[in-house]
Amino acid sequence: MFDFGFSELILIGVVMLVVVGPERLPKVARTVGLLLGRVQRYVSDVKSDIQREMQLEELKALQQQVKQQAQELESAVRSNAANLESEMHRTADEVRSALPDATTSDVAAPDAAAPTPAVSAVPASQLLAQSAATSALPEQAAAVEVKPGLDAVGRQPPGAVDVADKSAT
8 A cells, every 4th residue: 555664664663652652652553553454444345346346347248248149149040930931931832833733734534524632731741650650550560469368568467367377277
């Protein structure tokens, strides 16, 4: 805080000894020390408050920056999603417009009075799920072999009588 040299401190001590006297000098020195300690604590508290305020301002600025970046990211994602959705709708419309043309040109109706089959737009994911489910059923049925008197897991239900045990007795 203040820059005192050793010779300056000795000069201040000699003046204090002459002015205050040897009897009250320890009490005055103790009081001065306590006051200097309070001043130092007050100055350090003020410094820490100023540092906290500066950090708080920095954090607010950082928070504002993160918020702005999050809004920019959200708008970018929304615009990309909208572009993707419009692209998908356009592709679906192209497929729908091409689908009736393909069915009418490929199918030659021998009889003009015969009704043409109705074509419905079914999503490809639903068709894949249906085909996977139908192809898996025979494999699952072949894999599960149910023995008489046992359930599908191969355990005997409670209260059931084993035929092999009766024949043995």
